[in-house]
Amino acid sequence: MLLYDGTCGFCDGAVKFVLRVDRVGTMRFAALESDFGAAVLARHPELAGVDSVVYVQNPDRGDERVFVRSEAALSVASYLGGPWRALGAVAGVVPAPVLDWLYDRFAAIRYRVFGRVDSCAVPAPEVRARFIA
Template sequence: MTNWPDNDVILYDGVCIFCSRWVRFVMARDTARRFRFTPIQSDYGTRLANTFGIDPNDPHTNAVIHDGVAHLKSDAALTVLGLLPGWRWTRALFAIPKPLRDAVYSLIARNRYKIFGKYKTCFIPDADMRARVVE
């Protein structure tokens, strides 16, 4: 498994409305301000994606780097949720077999633009959010 020097960085699709809402969801609950965020469309995000085998032009997963390790698909979502106050109970969902979790994740990821829509350009975060974005 490839390691990454930064920690607690969430890679997301910046033009995906669902993904951008995920970022806002995490930011609102991350009272310790542990996580930072990078859109896959940024230089930093593209390098991160390429390092972990994610196609930056057709991303079908977000990722979180935690303790230097990239977690993808359902592992990424559950890792992030499990570190948020009040959401630690979601760690129990790791008991569901990974192939099943990832199948559900992939179904949503493949259809995210059809279901939730797409921005024409990366969404622009407010000043508080911008302070936590790595580009």
């Protein structure tokens, strides 16, 4: 499960990218602002105030785990497999604090560069079932 900023133009593009290259087709999505996103954030108080992509492993189960920032991005790359897993493995040799610093720098300018959208885009009918409200 991938939680994303539903008003971020870059995040919207990233979700579309994952949908396009996801060979397995099991990744599900929810906006951080959705009821599902709010429930995940409520279950994980350490995420209070998070302004990042959140990768949720085993959602709604007793062994649910959450990953944020660069760790979330690397988890998605690993899930996607192929060249994305390899790229994630290469990036994974960089220390996490450095990756998170880079992630935070990009996150700080994402709205200026990629803009905001008024609301989450309505997914195409063929992938709508992969989105949780």
